Amino acid sequence: xxxxxxxxxxxxxxxxxxxxxxxxxxxxxxxxxxxxxxxxxxxxxxxxxxxxxxxxxxxxxxxxxxxxxxxxxxxxxxxxxxxxxxxxxxxxxxxxxxxxxxxxxxxxxxxxxxxxxxxxxxxxxxxxxxxxxxxxxxxxxxxxxxx
Amino acid sequence: xxxxxxxxxxxxxxxxxxxxxxxxxxxxxxxxxxxxxxxxxxxxxxxxxxxxxxxxxxxxxxxxxxxxxxxxxxxxxxxxxxxxxxxxxxxxxxxxxxxxxxxxxxxxxxxxxxxxxxxxxxxxxxxxxxxxxxxxxxxxxxxxxxxxxxxxxxxxxxxxxxxxxxxxxxxxxxxxxxxxxxxxxxxxxxxxxxxxxxxxxxxxxxxxxxxxxxxxxxxxxxxxxxxxxxxxxxxxxxxxxxxxxxxxxxxxxxxxx
Numbered sequence: 414x415x416x417x418x419x420x421x422x423x424x425x426x427x428x429x430x431x432x433x434x435x436x437x438x439x440x441x442x443x444x445x446x447x448x449x450x451x452x453x454x455x456x457x458x459x460x461x462x463x464x465x466x467x468x469x470x471x472x473x474x475x476x477x478x479x480x481x482x483x484x485x486x487x488x489x490x491x492x493x494x495x496x497x498x499x500x501x502x503x504x505x506x507x508x509x510x511x512x513x514x515x516x517x518x519x520x521x522x523x524x525x526x527x528x529x530x531x532x533x534x535x536x537x538x539x540x541x542x543x544x545x546x547x548x549x550x551x552x553x554x555x556x557x558x559x560x
Numbered sequence: 561x562x563x564x565x566x567x568x569x570x571x572x573x574x575x576x577x578x579x580x581x582x583x584x585x586x587x588x589x590x591x592x593x594x595x596x597x598x599x600x601x602x603x604x605x606x607x608x609x610x611x612x613x614x615x616x617x618x619x620x621x622x623x624x625x626x627x628x629x630x631x632x633x634x635x636x637x638x639x640x641x642x643x644x645x646x647x648x649x650x651x652x653x654x655x656x657x658x659x660x661x662x663x664x665x666x667x668x669x670x671x672x673x674x675x676x677x678x679x680x681x682x683x684x685x686x687x688x689x690x691x692x693x694x695x696x697x698x699x700x701x702x703x704x705x706x707x708x709x710x711x712x713x714x715x716x717x718x719x720x721x722x723x724x725x726x727x728x729x730x731x732x733x734x735x736x737x738x739x740x741x742x743x744x745x746x747x748x749x750x751x752x753x754x755x756x757x758x759x760x761x762x763x764x765x766x767x768x769x770x771x772x773x774x775x776x777x778x779x780x781x782x783x784x785x786x787x788x789x790x791x792x793x794x795x796x797x798x799x800x801x802x803x804x805x806x807x808x809x810x811x812x813x814x815x816x817x
Contacts, residue, residue: 427580440750
């Protein structure tokens with residue numbers, strides 16, 4: 414599940430970083446809960462956070478902290494989606510106008526995916542053991558060098 | 561966390577950032593915006609206009625429809641200063657999009673692209689339903705006094721389909737991922753809301769207008785019934801890649817239809 418959570422975010426972040434940030438900014442601009450002054454910093458910065466923290470989660474570097482970050486990010490996305498008129502079915506028309514690659518999910522479906530990611534993220538935050546992680550390797554190395 | 565731990569994180573971050581920058585520099589090549597000439601049927605506005613807005617749009621896209629009053633308001637507010645160029649960008653997810661674009665291009669052949677373009681957006685709610693809208697499109701051709709027989713023949717013209725496909729591929733090379741996408745003097749603005757804010761900013765800057773608070777263009781009343789405030793796509797922000805994956809640079813764009 415750690416690989417799933419980290420993989421999703423690393424993939425999403427990487428793809429966004431391969432495109433002009435205005436594409437993502439255009440998506441964000443439709444969510445009225447996001448104030449306009451935040452659009453630029455979010456559209457430029459968020460993909461980097463997704464990419465870097467996603468890889469951290471995959472590798473198990475600072476696993477609790479990085480899982481927490483992605484958990485909070487996912488929870489924020491749920492909040493943004495729930496605040497959107499399309500979640501409540503009051504938006505005019507089902508557009509599908511933002512890209513056409515991959516599965517097209519409704520706002521509610523995406524909220525469910527993000528909620529799941531948030532729960533996974535928070536679960537890992539409260540988990541102490543992280544097998545096959547860079548964290549464990551670094552801790553062991555530190556213990557053996559102190560011994 | 562000790563020093564080794566922190567250093568590992570630091571170098572890992574540097575590696576990840578560098579990796580992205582290297583890949584972007586070497587493997588991501590943005591296409592060039594096509595040169596638009598005032599004599600072309602899908603161009604309106606003077607050839608020497610200081611502001612050029614190139615639009616990649618889908619006739620079946622509600623957000624594209626909402627952009628039309630914004631564009632119209634800009635043209636009215638800054639007469640003679642703006643040239644608008646339309647590019648076909650039909651999305652595969654819209655059932656009748658290809659035929660709508662074909663119809664518009666057929667109207668362009670007969671010199672009435674913009675009139676047909678306006679009609680398509682005005683009637684979007686009507687022809688976007690489950691029924692095949694070909695008859696409606698023929699009726700619209702008649703309303704605009706086009707040669708309906710030639711128009712009907714044109715609707716099946718594979719050459720026109722190829723032309724639309726090439727325009728669409730041009731948009732893909734520019735990494736147009738959503739509609740409407742605008743290039744206002746080569747600066748990208750995605751969505752009708754961004755068009756509103758960015759267009760004024762660029763126009764004021766380019767025309768060196770007095771530094772007052774840029775007024776938003778008063779959108780002309782939409783001919784079509786107003787959609788609900790957020791005709792935003794149902795796709796979430798792309799942080800959820802399952803919902804909105806964006807292709808890697810090497811991924812070929814799917815066919816428009």
